[in-house]
Amino acid sequence: xxKGLINDSVDLVIVLVAGWMAVFLLAVYYVPQLEHVRDEVFxxxxxxxxxxxxxxDELGKPEVAQDLSDPxxxxxxxxxxxxxxxxxxxxxxxxGEEPVWEELDQVGAHVTVEEFLADLERYFVVGDRxxxxxxxxxxxxxxxxxxxxxxxxxxxxxxSRYWRPKAEITTRTVEQxxxxxxxxxxxxxxxxxxxxxxxxxxxxDESLPVMxxxxxxxxxxxxxxxxxxxxxxxxxxxSENAPVGIQRTPHFMALAQAKIESYGWPxxxxxxxxxxxxxxxxxxxxxxxLVNEVFQPDMAVALHxxxxxxxxxxxxxxxxxxxxxxxxxxxxxxxxxxxxxQRYEMIKRILEGTIHEEIALAECFVExxxxxxxxxxYHYEPNSKRAIQVDDEGYVWARNLLANRLFxxxxxxxxxxxxxxxxxxxxxxxxxxxxxxMVAGKMRxxxxxxxxxxxxxxxxxxxxxx
Numbered sequence: 001x002x003k004g005l006i007n008d009s010v011d012l013v014i015v016l017v018a019g020w021m022a023v024f025l026l027a028v029y030y031v032p033q034l035e036h037v038r039d040e041v042f043x044x045x046x047x048x049x050x051x052x053x054x055x056x057d058e059l060g061k062p063e064v065a066q067d068l069s070d071p072x073x074x075x076x077x078x079x080x081x082x083x084x085x086x087x088x089x090x091x092x093x094x095x096g097e098e099p100v101w102e103e104l105d106q107v108g109a110h111v112t113v114e115e116f117l118a119d120l121e122r123y124f125v126v127g128d129r130x131x132x133x134x135x136x137x138x139x140x141x142x143x144x145x146x147x148x149x150x151x152x153x154x155x156x157x158x159x160s161r162y163w164r165p166k167a168e169i170t171t172r173t174v175e176q177x178x179x180x181x182x183x184x185x186x187x188x189x190x191x192x193x194x195x196x197x198x199x200x201x202x203x204x205d206e207s208l209p210v211m212x213x214x215x216x217x218x219x220x221x222x223x224x225x226x227x228x229x230x231x232x233x234x235x236x237x238x239s240e241n242a243p244v245g246i247q248r249t250p251h252f253m254a255l256a257q258a259k260i261e262s263y264g265w266p267x268x269x270x271x272x273x274x275x276x277x278x279x280x281x282x283x284x285x286x287x288x289x290l291v292n293e294v295f296q297p298d299m300a301v302a303l304h305x306x307x308x309x310x311x312x313x314x315x316x317x318x319x320x321x322x323x324x325x326x327x328x329x330x331x332x333x334x335x336x337x338x339x340x341x342q343r344y345e346m347i348k349r350i351l352e353g354t355i356h357e358e359i360a361l362a363e364c365f366v367e368x369x370x371x372x373x374x375x376x377x378y379h380y381e382p383n384s385k386r387a388i389q390v391d392d393e394g395y396v397w398a399r400n401l402l403a404n405r406l407f408x409x410x411x412x413x414x415x416x417x418x419x420x421x422x423x424x425x426x427x428x429x430x431x432x433x434x435x436x437x438m439v440a441g442k443m444r445x446x447x448x449x450x451x452x453x454x455x456x457x458x459x460x461x462x463x464x465x466x
Contacts (some may be wrong), residue, residue: 004433014157014262021202025115027186029284036147041318043191047277049295059324066200070276076264079401087255087258088219088258088262088377090339091340092340092341093336093339093402095255095282095285096339098341099152099340100343104143104155104344104348104351105153105156105158105351106158106160106346107159107161107351108155108159108160108161109155110159110351111350113140114351116351117136119431120134120350123160123328123330123355123390124140124330124331124349124355124398125349125386126331126333126334126384127334128235129334129337130337133337133343134143134347135336138255139152139402140152140153140154140155144218145340159184161294161352162292163299164298165353166360166463167461169463171256171296172231172463172464173465174464175240176230177231178227178230178231179231179341180231180233180457181231181232181298181299182232182298182299183227183234183297183300183301183461184235184299184300184407184409185223185234185237185289185301186236186238186300186403187216187219187220187237187238188212188213188302188403189212189279190243191213191216191241192240192242193239193242194213194241194242194243194279195211195212195213195214196242198212199281199313200212200307202316203316204425207429208429210420212304212307212334213241215305215448216303216304217238217240217427218432219303219446219451219452220231220236220454221239222449225454227456227459230460232459233399235295235297237290237308238287241356244283244290245283245286246286246390247282249271249274249277250274251277251278252273252277252282253271253274255274255277255361256269256271256273256277259273259418260273265395266444268446269275273352280402284375285402288406291408292406292409293408296409297407297409298410299410299411300407300409300410300412301414302403302404302412302414304414305415305418305424306324306325306417308321308418309418316420318420318425319420319422320422321377322417322418322421322423323376323378324375324378324414324415324416324417325378325417326365326395326414327413328358328390328398328401328411329354329401329402330355330400331384331387331397332346341361346400346405348408349405349408352408353397354410357410358412359391361393361432361458361462362395362396362412363390363396364454364458364459364462365414365454365458366393366395367458370395371394372454372457373415373450377394377395378394378415401413410433413456416451417451422440424442426439427439427440427447432446432448432449433446
């Protein structure tokens, strides 16, 4: 009898110890604050790769975890939001938070009700679902804030808008046309170790890899001193090929699990979704906090290269197509309008009159890029459900992207050059250089300097004294 009791007790102790060990390991792996313990238990995690774009036999089996060490920040650290406070909700954008609707009252009366509704229908919505959430009232506008609540918009005389339209920047001179203008430059994507996971990396045979994140950072580094020489105050959201935020894939594993369960997706999509929460969403939200809370610029330039489908990542194909277009914020889909935070952000941008400053800036950028690059316009599909054509030629389009929605200032989102076109690939292989070289059958500037020169030309034209 005693022997049986002893065996039972031993078994119980083993079960309890095993249970506590399991809880401990899970906590160490998923809780960001315990990363130093995780490194000792699991070893420093290998860099994550996008499992859809990289074959395991080329790069090794993708790992779940990212390096969680705090990266060096770009100029000023971006304020962080604790991931543990976030819950996956379909009525909010990914990693979004419930808006404080009362804060709209502080935006100020930059547009009339008639102008608000005209801009809403012309630039900001695809379809008519917005009518469920925004209605005209005797007092002005009635906004639906959640399924059970609505509130009247009561604009104050003062304004919380931090950016200044051109007319309010009075320090500009002929010699320094950008004097006093605050400009944020956002080199898109991350590059470096994240380039493959972002699917902004390709390589043709033994040529140099083409990485969008690294290409746009080179443009930004050429651009910044030129703008400063013209009097501008310039800030970069990143100054190296590394993330701005400190959150990585493991921070989002629990949220990704909640997402795939919500949509009924297979379990093998958890890693992919956590990775995208890191590089597509959390990283851009970190940059938006840097722009809105630290920089507070008069305008922002988002630097990108466009791309077309290149097929099998292990054997990418070049295209002969090459074009450019510019994006301003707008064209919210029915689903986006229904989400509380996206609807709030859309309404705020309309109230602040941001779209008109963006369009005026974009017009100057179009002319500058046409002169510098001679590239034709890119056109979205007819009757697009994700984009609205803004200009007559088709160079400027409204689209609702995370960066041009969350940066609370006019944003010119640039998409020049198709980086997997034969011409751009040849120019990327040459790297940066001074003067001109024969590239792809023509004497050309470095593509990076051509890009930067077009931006300088556009901003000088826009902000230069009348």
